Amino acid sequence: MSEEYFYLADETVTAAEDYSQKCATRLDQIDKVLIFVIALVILMMIKESVSAVVLMKKNRELNKKAYIDLHTGLPNRSRVEELNAHYDHFDEPTAIIVFDLNDLKVVNDSLGHLAGDTLIMNFAHIIRTSIPEKYFVGRYGGDEFIALLNDVTQQDVEDIILQVQNEARCYNEFSKQIFIDFAFGYALSTHSRETNLKLLLNQADKNMYECKARMKAKKKSH
Structure with a gap:
């Protein structure tokens, strides 16, 4: 067991x-x-x-x-339109400058569209490098560019335009065929009690066309 x-x-x-x-x-x-x-x-x-x-x-x-213009690398018209929605009023003195190339069609017709594209790119470069980086610079369309300047005086705006003119003059001294000639117009928020970015842009654009008309009249008189 x-x-x-x-x-x-x-x-x-x-x-x-x-x-x-x-x-x-x-x-x-x-x-x-x-x-x-x-x-x-x-x-x-x-x-x-x-x-x-x-x-x-x-x-x-x-x-x-x-929001980028692929031709110049600057913000495009869509970005500008977006800015319009944000600036329904101004908390500080603000200015818009509109730049417009003269005779772009003449360059396209006489030298070709490649020359016209080069003119646009060079002008975009001049504007962007002439205006302090803190300010917005964009291509509004075609041969038209804008700069949005915050917290500026009229003298500041005129100094910036003069800087762009000087840079364009330097460029023309070295360029053999493609010359930069442009009209401009600006508007300041301090010139109106009730305004927004869209109204300011419209006024600057109107002033630019008046400048362009004066330049054409001056050329004809010569």
Whole structure:
């Protein structure tokens, strides 16, 4: 009986050990599967996060391009129109200067559109480098550019225009074929009690066309 008892006990212990080993093996397999699943989920989350960051970056780039004139690198008319919505009043003296190239059509017709494009790019460069970086400079369309100046006096505005004229004069001294000639007009918020950016821009544009008319009349008289 004792031998039979010990034999059964030994068999029971062996069976228990085998079962425990099988359970341990299964648990180990389950742990490996869980680790794999968790790692896969983490990788998917990282991938989604990277995709989201890339998408946000692309969206920012697209939004930026939507407001940039690709020809000159300056903000475009859409950006100017957006500014109109923000400046429904002025908390500080503000000015708008409108610049308009003269004889662009003559350059296009006589030297070709490539020369006209070069003229526009060079004029854009002169305006942007002549006007302090803190002020907005944009291409309003075609051969027309604008500068938005905050916290300025009339003398400040006239000094900036003079700087642009001087830079254009220096350019013309070295240019052999393509010369820069432009009209300008400006308007100050301090000249009107009730105004906004759109009205200011309209007034500056009107003053620019008056300047252009005077320049044409002067050329005819000579």
